[in-house]
Every structure is written in structure tokens, then in C-alpha cells.
Amino acid sequence: MLAKISFRGKRFVHRSLVVRGNAATFPPSFSLCQRRAFDGKSSYDYREILRNGLSDIRLDDAIGLFSEMVKSRPFPSIIEFSKLLSAIAKMKKFDVVISLGEQMQKLGIAHDLFTYSIFINCFCRCSQLSLALAILGKMMKLGYEPDIVTLSSLVNGYCHSKRISEAVALVDQMVEMGYQPNTVTFTTLIHGLFLHNKASEAVALVDQMVQRGCQLSLVTYGVVVNGLCKKGDIDLALSLLKKMELGNIEADVVIYNTVIDGLCKYKHVNDARNLFNEMENKGIKPDVVTYNSLISCLCNYGRWSDASRLLSDMIEKKINPDVVTFSALIDAFAKEGKPLEAEKLYKEMIRRSIAPSIVTYNSLINGFCMHDRLDEAKQMFEFMVSKGCFPNVVTYNTLIKGFCKAKRVEEGMELFREMSQRGLVGDTVTYTTLIQGLFQARDFDMAQELFKEMVSDGVPPNLMTYNFLLDGLCNNGKLEKALVVFGYMQKSKMELNIFTYSIMIEGMCKTGKVEDGWNLFCSLSLKGVKPNVVTYTSMISGFCSKGLKQEAYALFKKMKEDGPLPNSGTYNTLIREHLRDGDKAASAELIKEMRSCRFAGDASTIGLVTNMLHDGRLDKSFLEMLS
DNA sequence: GTAGGGTTAG
Known part of the structure; x- marks a missing residue:
């Protein structure tokens, strides 16, 4: 069940272990092998390594250290083991920690409150809550009472296991049992609430924690500001940032990046640039992420010359662009139909020894697809594979969309089969694109077949999928079938949009059911959905087809008064x-x-x-x- | 020696 860690013993020993002694005459690994060959056991002092601190240790070296520790007799103390385990946990290698803990168990090294607490945390962090709870039970049987730290880890575990209500209940229970939830406990729960789209509960909990006398930390503000930015409440995020600074908590580059990115995502580029200037004035240096947010944002607006200027700006300031920077720019130029510019940037990133990623290649492929240069898209696809970069579902979705758009849906289907052979599973986008393509090619049976396959494969159709299905059925004279699907959609939790209703109204009107169409049209205002120009036109056309000229003209008049432009x-x-x-x-x-x-x-x-x-x-x- | 978080590209 747990990941097994392979031990490659001597290769994992930290360099500092071998610098002593004859390091000057032998290459490090050689000198180490020599020593092992002499006495068959370690001849250096792991205690010294632990004393010197493990903050900068590499994973390989930490594992090497562990293997030395379990070789020494008597065994090192449990405190020494827990120092090492917590260093590995800090690297977020939770499965490694768990595996090492199992080895200790097998060797008969007894755990204590601290090591148990580390394991509970690790199980929680890798979504194995049940195992965390099992350790808790074992620990309590041994007479260890969980403390606020362990319980906070469990709150985190519930949050990460999609069991937010149990996380909330646990905190309530802790209070009943006389524990004092602290800043960390509250921050964990607030984060969980944001993760589960419960932003208002999260914000309310911030107030509660203040009332209970808990100080908000930079971490707390980070969680809240990020949560608010993600849901688009940038103004509130911004005011919290100000409040934090007034409360004498020093902001860092990351929290500024979060807000800048939020402003970019929600289309306030100028505000983002102002905040960028503000942070520079405060002496917080922007980093590559700050630039990447701004550059991506400008690229999304097609403002590639402004984006290029920012690239020069960052290079001038000695902030090195990375693969994200180049990928964003390459994506913009490729979309804009400027393959030469994209290629120039590609060469520049190679010159800087920045390895293109799958995102870079996907952008280049997309650029070709968007301009109907499918052969070049396929060549790029082969090139990336030759470079050892393997296509993912996005790569295939991009190509499939390209072929469907070019009315070459059979080739799209071929790609779909090829990706399955490569062990890649199509997602909602894959199926939706192909269903749309098949309907467009009037291959109604295959389209419906694929929809069935999608459902039976457990890939969830979304509103777009259903809309294409409805449209396809209506265009194929299968209004009755479309009405069944439409009825199902109305009963589901899906929030239908104006496209759904327009398709149905058009379908009804075209099959002579103008009255049904009109009833649906009239129900839109109750649903809070605004008809668009297509909805109006379908309805007007429906009235015309029945010779209801006055109704058609009245609707046209109404449209001009308070509807969309004809x-x-x-x-x-x-x-x-x-x-x-x-x-x-x-x-x-x-x-x-x-x-x-x-x-x-x-x-x-x-x-x-x-x-x-x-x-x-x-x-x-x-x-x-x-x- | 044990717990929490936030940023970027398709």
C-alpha cells in the first residue's frame, strides 16, 4: 500500500560526510566506497550531521543518513530519528517518511508522541485519513493524549479528504473537550472552507478567530487573500492586504503576486500595473512570477508588444525569464498567426538553456491548428515526441479540435483512438469536441454513439456537451429525443444557459411547435436568463413560419426597445x-x-x-x- | 524533534 523507497545506500551520502579525511586525494564517492570496504560499517558520525542541522539536506542524503542510522548499534535516540523524519516531511516527501517509519517499526524502534504526530500529519497530507486515524487510535492506546498539533493535522486531513463538515465538527469537538484552537487550527479550517467553495463561511471564521483572541498571521492572510482572488473578490482581497500592512504584518512578494494575478484574471490590467509599482515603491522586489502574471495577462488581450516590452524590462532588471514566461509569449504569437516570432522566442529560450515543456509544445501545436496548418501541427507533435516530451490529453484535444474545425473529423477520431492506445484517457473536452465535430459532419449516429460511450466510460458531460447534443438532435429532426434530454437537464443541478434555451426554442419553432417555443421564450425572464439575438431571431422566424406577422413584428419592436441588437x-x-x-x-x-x-x-x-x-x-x- | 498557506503558462 505504501510507497517503497529504493535504497541505493552509499550514493545517498551527503557530500559533507566525505569532505573530512582523504577527500582531497579521492573523489567523494570513491573515498566512501573505500572506507566501507575496510570495515563494512559506517565510520562517520551521523550525530554530527544532525547537530549541524538538516535544513539544507537533499532527499537522497537524508535517506542515506537514515540507512546509516539504522545500521548503528545501539540505535540512535527517537529524537534523532524524529529530527530526520521532520526534515523529510518539510520536503513534502510524505510517502518517504511513512516508508521509513515502517522500517523503524520492523527493526523494533519504538515510536513516541512526536514521531506518531509526524506520521499522522504525513498520512493526512497524502489523503490517507483512515490510516492517520488508525495511528491516532494506536497512539491513544499507548497512553499518548493527542495535543493541539496532532488534532490540527487531523483537521487538515479532513479538509484534504473532501470531508469539510467533519473538519468543522472536529474543531467544535475540540473546543467542547477543552482544547484551545490556535491560529494554525483556524487557518487550516479557513483554507479548507475556501477549498470547498465556502468563501462566506471562511470569511466569517476569520472574524470568529479574532474574537477568540487569535492573531491573524501572514499565512492566514495568504489563505484568505488567495481564496478571495480565486473567486473574483479582488476588492476585498486588496483591502485585506492593506489591513494586514496597517496591522504591521510585513507583506511579501507572494501575497502581492496573488493579488496582481487576481487583478489580471479579472481584467483590471491597469490596477495590476499600479499595484506592481506600489510593491516596488515599498521595496518588495517583483520576481519572475509577478512578471509572468502580467505578461500572460497582456498576451491574453493580444497585447503581445506590451508583453514583449515587459520581457525586456525583466531581463534588464536581471530577473530571469523561465519556461512559463516564454510559453505565455509563444502561445500569444502562435495564436496571433505569427509563427516566425514564436520560433524566435523558442530559439531564445533554447539559447538560455530553458527546456520547453509540454505547455510550450501544446501552444505551438495550437498555433498551427488555429490557422489550419494541420500538417505543421502534426510535425510539431512528432518533434516533441522525438525530444522525449510525451503528449498529454491537452495535446490531443488541441489536435482533435483542429481536425474537427477543418471538417476532418475522421482524422480526429483516429487521433482519439491513438491516444487511447497510448494509455491516455479522453476527458470531457475530448468527447465534447468530437461529438460537436460528428454532428457538424452530420454523422448523427456516431455522435450519439460517442455520447453513450462518454457516459459509460464515466466521463462527465458538461453543459457544452449537452448543448451540442441537443443541437445535433434538433438538426436531425429528433425533437422528441431532444425534449427528453432537455427535461433531464432541467431536473439536474446543471445551470442551463441561453444557448440551451435558444437551441430548444429553435428546435420547437422549426418543427411547427411555435406555441411551445413561445411558452419557453416567455419563461426565460422567470429563470433570470436573457434571450440573445439568436433566441429572438428564432422566435421571430417561428412566428413568420406560421404567418403570425404581427407577433413577429411586435417581438422585433420589443427587441429593439430592450433586447439585443438585431x-x-x-x-x-x-x-x-x-x-x-x-x-x-x-x-x-x-x-x-x-x-x-x-x-x-x-x-x-x-x-x-x-x-x-x-x-x-x-x-x-x-x-x-x-x- | 510534531500542525496551517498563498503566485505564473496550454
């Missing part, structure tokens, strides 16, 4: 209705209005007018008016 489709639908009706004056009037909005007659309208010209119902001037 588009070419809206005008053309109404113009055709007037023409069929023989109402030349009204048609001419509407064509004029449409032209003033810079729209022109569409193929369907021009076709109708041409026919009417031939049979003499219209004169030439109509055709001229249309374009």
Missing part, C-alpha cells in the same frame, strides 16, 4: 416574410433600415428576390437595394 439574420428573416406577403413598401423600408446598420441581404433573401424577379412579382430595384 443582426443580419433578424433583418433577413423579417424582410423575407414581408416579401412573401407581397408587402413591397414594408420590405423596402426594412431593407433600408438593415443597410443603415451595415448588414446586407443573405443568400436566402437574394434567392427569394431573384425568383420573384423572374416571375415578375418584383422589379430590379429590390436586388440593387440588397447589396
Whole structure:
């Protein structure tokens, strides 16, 4: 069950262990082997290493140290073991700690309160809460009472095991039993609440902890500011940052980065830049992450020249760009259809010995796909594999989307099969893209087949998947089936959007169920969903098809008063209705209005007018008016 | 010698 750690004994010994003695004459590893060969056991003092502190020790060396410790007789004290274990836990190598603990057990080295506490923490951190609880039971049987530290670890364990209500209950229980939750306990729970999208409870708990006399720490502020930024409450995050600084807790670069990134994500680039200046004025140096947030943000706006300027700026300030910096810029240039610029940046990152990552390659592939250069996309795909960088589900999704968009859905399906052969599992995006592609190619059966496969494979369809399915069914004359799916969607927890309703309204209107369509349209305001231009146009078209010209015109009027702006489709639908009706004056009037909005007659309208010209119902001037 | 957290790219 637990990860086994392979021991490669001597290779793990820390350099400082061998510097003493004949290090000058022998290379380190050689000198060590020599000594081992002499006496068959370690001849250096692990105690000295422990005394000197383990803060900078590497994992390999820590494991080597452990293997030396278990060789010595008598065994080192449990305090010495716990120093080593906690150093490894600080590296977040929790599985290693657990494995070493098991080895101690096998060797008959008894644990104490501290080592048990370390194991409980490690089990909690790697989501093995039940094992943590088992250790707690064992520990209590031995007469050790858990203290606030151990209990806080368990609170963390519940938070990380999606059992937030039990985490809350545990803290309540602790209070009942007379424990005093401290800053760490509260901060852990606040973090858990944010992780479970319970931001308001988290914020309320901050107030409670203050009332209980617990000081907020930099960590507490970090948790809260991050949680607020992630849900878009940037103003509150910003005011907390100010409050923290007024309370004499010194801000660091990371908390500024968090807020700057939040501002970037929620489209306040200028505020982000202002905060950037503010932090510099306060003497907090921005780092590569700060720049990466700003550069990515500018790239997302297509402001690649501003982004490039920031790259020069950071290099000037001797802040080294990394793979994230280059990937963001390469992504922007590739999307913009500037492959030469992207390649220049790619070469520059190689020159700086920065290894491209899968994200870099995926961006390059996406750039080619977006500009219908599928052959080059595939070449890039092969190139990345040749460089030992293996495609992931995003790589395949990008290529599949490219092929579907280029109406080459069979090749998309081929890629889908290939990825399965490589042991990669398609996700919601993969299936959704292919279902859309298949419907577009009018391969209705295969599309529905794939939807079934998606569900049976346990890949959860999302709203987009369902919308494509509804659209496909409606376009295939299967309104009844679409209505069943729609009914299911309404009963589910999914929040349907205007696309869902537009598809259904159009489907109803096109099959003559205009009244049903109208009822659904009227129900939208109750649902708090605003109809868009497509919804209005579908409904207007529905009225027209039933000859309900007045209703159509009334809805058009309402749309102009408080709805979305009519588009070419809206005008053309109404113009055709007037023409069929023989109402030349009204048609001419509407064509004029449409032209003033810079729209022109569409193929369907021009076709109708041409026919009417031939049979003499219209004169030439109509055709001229249309374009 | 034991507990908590926050930032960036597709």
C-alpha cells in the first residue's frame, strides 16, 4: 500500500560526510566506497550531521543518513530519528517518511508522541485519513493524549479528504473537550472552507478567530487573500492586504503576486500595473512570477508588444525569464498567426538553456491548428515526441479540435483512438469536441454513439456537451429525443444557459411547435436568463413560419426597445416574410433600415428576390437595394 | 524533534 523507497545506500551520502579525511586525494564517492570496504560499517558520525542541522539536506542524503542510522548499534535516540523524519516531511516527501517509519517499526524502534504526530500529519497530507486515524487510535492506546498539533493535522486531513463538515465538527469537538484552537487550527479550517467553495463561511471564521483572541498571521492572510482572488473578490482581497500592512504584518512578494494575478484574471490590467509599482515603491522586489502574471495577462488581450516590452524590462532588471514566461509569449504569437516570432522566442529560450515543456509544445501545436496548418501541427507533435516530451490529453484535444474545425473529423477520431492506445484517457473536452465535430459532419449516429460511450466510460458531460447534443438532435429532426434530454437537464443541478434555451426554442419553432417555443421564450425572464439575438431571431422566424406577422413584428419592436441588437439574420428573416406577403413598401423600408446598420441581404433573401424577379412579382430595384 | 498557506503558462 505504501510507497517503497529504493535504497541505493552509499550514493545517498551527503557530500559533507566525505569532505573530512582523504577527500582531497579521492573523489567523494570513491573515498566512501573505500572506507566501507575496510570495515563494512559506517565510520562517520551521523550525530554530527544532525547537530549541524538538516535544513539544507537533499532527499537522497537524508535517506542515506537514515540507512546509516539504522545500521548503528545501539540505535540512535527517537529524537534523532524524529529530527530526520521532520526534515523529510518539510520536503513534502510524505510517502518517504511513512516508508521509513515502517522500517523503524520492523527493526523494533519504538515510536513516541512526536514521531506518531509526524506520521499522522504525513498520512493526512497524502489523503490517507483512515490510516492517520488508525495511528491516532494506536497512539491513544499507548497512553499518548493527542495535543493541539496532532488534532490540527487531523483537521487538515479532513479538509484534504473532501470531508469539510467533519473538519468543522472536529474543531467544535475540540473546543467542547477543552482544547484551545490556535491560529494554525483556524487557518487550516479557513483554507479548507475556501477549498470547498465556502468563501462566506471562511470569511466569517476569520472574524470568529479574532474574537477568540487569535492573531491573524501572514499565512492566514495568504489563505484568505488567495481564496478571495480565486473567486473574483479582488476588492476585498486588496483591502485585506492593506489591513494586514496597517496591522504591521510585513507583506511579501507572494501575497502581492496573488493579488496582481487576481487583478489580471479579472481584467483590471491597469490596477495590476499600479499595484506592481506600489510593491516596488515599498521595496518588495517583483520576481519572475509577478512578471509572468502580467505578461500572460497582456498576451491574453493580444497585447503581445506590451508583453514583449515587459520581457525586456525583466531581463534588464536581471530577473530571469523561465519556461512559463516564454510559453505565455509563444502561445500569444502562435495564436496571433505569427509563427516566425514564436520560433524566435523558442530559439531564445533554447539559447538560455530553458527546456520547453509540454505547455510550450501544446501552444505551438495550437498555433498551427488555429490557422489550419494541420500538417505543421502534426510535425510539431512528432518533434516533441522525438525530444522525449510525451503528449498529454491537452495535446490531443488541441489536435482533435483542429481536425474537427477543418471538417476532418475522421482524422480526429483516429487521433482519439491513438491516444487511447497510448494509455491516455479522453476527458470531457475530448468527447465534447468530437461529438460537436460528428454532428457538424452530420454523422448523427456516431455522435450519439460517442455520447453513450462518454457516459459509460464515466466521463462527465458538461453543459457544452449537452448543448451540442441537443443541437445535433434538433438538426436531425429528433425533437422528441431532444425534449427528453432537455427535461433531464432541467431536473439536474446543471445551470442551463441561453444557448440551451435558444437551441430548444429553435428546435420547437422549426418543427411547427411555435406555441411551445413561445411558452419557453416567455419563461426565460422567470429563470433570470436573457434571450440573445439568436433566441429572438428564432422566435421571430417561428412566428413568420406560421404567418403570425404581427407577433413577429411586435417581438422585433420589443427587441429593439430592450433586447439585443438585431443582426443580419433578424433583418433577413423579417424582410423575407414581408416579401412573401407581397408587402413591397414594408420590405423596402426594412431593407433600408438593415443597410443603415451595415448588414446586407443573405443568400436566402437574394434567392427569394431573384425568383420573384423572374416571375415578375418584383422589379430590379429590390436586388440593387440588397447589396 | 510534531500542525496551517498563498503566485505564473496550454
